[in-house]
Amino acid sequence: MTDIDRAIEVILRGMGGAETAVPASGEYAMVMPASAHLSDQQIANLFSYIRQEFNGTSPISPDKVRAVRDQLE
Ligand code: HEM
Numbered sequence: 001m002t003d004i005d006r007a008i009e010v011i012l013r014g015m016g017g018a019e020t021a022v023p024a025s026g027e028y029a030m031v032m033p034a035s036a037h038l039s040d041q042q043i044a045n046l047f048s049y050i051r052q053e054f055n056g057t058s059p060i061s062p063d064k065v066r067a068v069r070d071q072l073e
Contacts, residue, residue, distance in 0.1 A: 004060060006022075008043060013034050014035070016031045017031035018034075021034060040063075040069065043062075044059070
């Protein structure tokens with residue numbers, strides 16, 4: 001699994017909360033809610049923005065988000 005796969009998974013499933021979430025890291029006392037209601041396009045836009053601003057790296061396609069979503073189902 002690549003870093004971006006994991007980041008997409010955390011958005012889709014949340015982290016540290018319900019059984020369906022990515023397991024908690026143990027470092028934080030809060031839960032990150034799942035945002036699976038966001039569309040593939042919205043999640044692609046989100047990570048494209050973050051990658052551009054923080055690393056200047058390539059955009060994420062909605063197909064990439066769909067592929068991770070399909071894997072989780
Ligand atoms: C665009 C919005 C957000 C993005 C891109 C995002 C991204 C992430 C990612 C990638 C991680 C996992 C870090 C790791 O790999 O260890 C994470 C963890 C976390 N996020 Fe978010 N997050 C977002 C919004 C939120 C919101 C709205 C909340 C709370 C209301 C939140 C609370 C947390 C917490 C508490 C963790 C740590 C969970 C744990 O370690 O158990 N995040 N976030």
